[in-house]
Amino acid sequence: METTTMMLLRQAPVRRGHPIRRLVAPILFTLGASCALPAAAQTTFDVIGPHEYDLPVDFQPFNVFVQYAYVQRNNRSFDSSGNRVKGSGSDAIVGLSKYVRFWTPDFNRKIGLAWEVIVPEISLRNDRNNTQASGIGDPMTGFAVWYKPRTDLTLGFQSFLQIPAGSTDVSDRNWKNLSSAFWDWRLTDKLGWTADAGFVFQGKRTDRLLPGTVFHTNHRLGYRVSPLLEPFLALDYERSRDTATVNGGHALDAGAGMMFHTFDNQSISLRYSKSISGENHSANNSINIKYAYVW
Numbered sequence: 424m425e426t427t428t429m430m431l432l433r434q435a436p437v438r439r440g441h442p443i444r445r446l447v448a449p450i451l452f453t454l455g456a457s458c459a460l461p462a463a464a465q466t467t468f469d470v471i472g473p474h475e476y477d478l479p480v481d482f483q484p485f486n487v488f489v490q491y492a493y494v495q496r497n498n499r500s501f502d503s504s505g506n507r508v509k510g511s512g513s514d515a516i517v518g519l520s521k522y523v524r525f526w527t528p529d530f531n532r533k534i535g536l537a538w539e540v541i542v543p544e545i546s547l548r549n550d551r552n553n554t555q556a557s558g559i560g561d562p563m564t565g566f567a568v569w570y571k572p573r574t575d576l577t578l579g580f581q582s583f584l585q586i587p588a589g590s591t592d593v594s595d596r597n598w599k600n601l602s603s604a605f606w607d608w609r610l611t612d613k614l615g616w617t618a619d620a621g622f623v624f625q626g627k628r629t630d631r632l633l634p635g636t637v638f639h640t641n642h643r644l645g646y647r648v649s650p651l652l653e654p655f656l657a658l659d660y661e662r663s664r665d666t667a668t669v670n671g672g673h674a675l676d677a678g679a680g681m682m683f684h685t686f687d688n689q690s691i692s693l694r695y696s697k698s699i700s701g702e703n704h705s706a707n708n709s710i711n712i713k714y715a716y717v718w
Contacts, residue, residue, distance in 0.1 A: 465495060465696070465707050466674055467623055467637055468603070469659040472692040472713060473645030473682050475617045476579060476607035480535045480571050484526040488716045491519035495709040501701035503670065510705060513549040520544070537567045545593040558590025565601070575609040597634070598626040618642040635664030635671050645682060653682040657694060672703030688717040
């Protein structure tokens with residue numbers, strides 16, 4: 424029997440001659456001192472902001488709590504020819520609560536380590552067919568390791584496991600591994616580039632569909648115009664592989680935002696993101712907010 428969440432989201436291309444309703448796409452994240460989101464239309468790890476991977480080494484252990492939230496309007500999508508067509512019309516409101524522990528190992532103070540746990544809160548509504556679903560999404564946990572070959576450059580690797588233990592209506596119902604390389608380059612004392620590139624590996628879902636491996640890359644270019652304000656540009660891309668049951672697709676998104684350096688241990692980032700092009704993919708049209716607290 425079709426679940427409420429399946430009814431809320433657009434039809435996804437499959438290879439067996441008939442469309443099926445998509446479950447909620449995975450809620451994915453990344454790691455950083457002001458840290459990792461996406462659901463239905465957003466690309467993998469597109470939640471990162473300026474300084475996301477501007478991480479220290481040789482430091483005393485500390486903690487970070489991050490609350491992400493975004494509102495996504497699924498009013499457009501891309502068909503197999505790359506044309507914009509009518510989307511499901513659903514609205515998604517998603518919150519992501521994350522705790523991260525940072526430390527430097529005693530055996531090498533030039534390396535940084537972190538472990539995190541993320542719990543998503545999801546609400547989907549479609550006024551066209553009067554359907555609604557909400558609940559706790561699939562949780563994620565994982566680690567990151569990094570080093571600094573120069574004081575202005577950070578290089579690292581991260582890997583996360585997403586567990587299909589969320590509420591039935593909002594779970595994607597399969598195991599996932601998200602692994603990527605990341606970097607942060609402070610080009611000048613005001614200009615910085617932070618980015619990542621990696622893959623999402625997925626198991627078979629309970630409805631017997633096997634999503635393809637997803638490649639993604641995310642880039643943020645920020646310029647600190649004052650002690651308080653840092654405007655930034657965003658570029659996100661992902662491409663999924665074809666499988667025997669699901670057609671692959673891709674999306675390219677662009678956005679702009681502002682990071683507010685409110686206090687030494689807190690920050691708030693706002694961003695608007697919209698898809699430029701795509702194929703077999705829903706179109707991003709979202710407003711994003713991130714609040715980070717360090718202690």
